[in-house]
Amino acid sequence: MTRTPVHHVEDALEHLGVVRSHLDHVPTQAGLALDAVCMRLSAAIESIGRLPGPMRDAVCSGKWDRARGLRNRLVHGYESVEPAEVLRALERELDPLERGLHDAATPS
Template structure:
């Protein structure tokens, strides 16, 4: 059964919200890094289910970089540096979540 765009966006948003909850811990702690990376990867996997046109509309050229981050986590887990994760949490995730909220509310 195919899921609607709204369902996919809500699921991704849930992963990112849970990720931010995990991030309240010490992002230099490997357990916290692991939890954050797993939710980040899961959220990006969910967004990959969107129609490519919708993804492009929401994230533009950033999608390629976002998917690259997912690949880095999935295929080179030990190579993900906590400082990069912290920057992603502080800079990129708020923008991604804003785009998802806009898509969900039609604004």
């Protein structure tokens, strides 16, 4: 079965939903919760990366390079990623990213 852009959007939204649930545990189980957040965030960004370029760029509000860079640091240089950096990025970008994905999934 060929995966469509809508499938990738749904995958990304599912991963980001799990990210939100893991964020609830950061205050009490920081290490475990941040590991889970980083894994799901990198998976969400990977799904977004499978979208057609214009759709991907719209979903990321023109910040695809920053999202891809964060994913690469999470996957390839995890020990050098500062947890506070991830939390700041999520605080700033999670809502707009989810809105962009919902917009992409909604037919015009």
